[in-house]
Amino acid sequence: MGLFIGLVLGMFSTNLAGSLVVGLTVGLVGTRDFASTMQLVAGRYDVLCEPAQAEAARDMLAKLAI
Numbered sequence: 001m002g003l004f005i006g007l008v009l010g011m012f013s014t015n016l017a018g019s020l021v022v023g024l025t026v027g028l029v030g031t032r033d034f035a036s037t038m039q040l041v042a043g044r045y046d047v048l049c050e051p052a053q054a055e056a057a058r059d060m061l062a063k064l065a066i
Contacts, residue, residue, distance in 0.1 A: 002027015 006023020010016040049057045 001030070 002024040003020070004023070005026055006020035009019035009023055013019050047057060047061065
């Protein structure tokens with residue numbers, strides 16, 4: 001990122017080497033303003049149903065092979 005900043009500065013100045021040094025310095029000292037995010041994934045699922053339909057629900061899940 002610092003190299004990019006130095007090259008952009010170099011396009012508008014007469015001293016390319018100085019611009020690159022300033023750009024690299026800013027890139028090294030600058031902080032990153034992004035953060036990683038983690039995704040939450042379920043390890044298991046609970047299926048709720050009426051007790052009278054519990055056996056039919058088990059059979060349906062067994063057919064799906066989840």
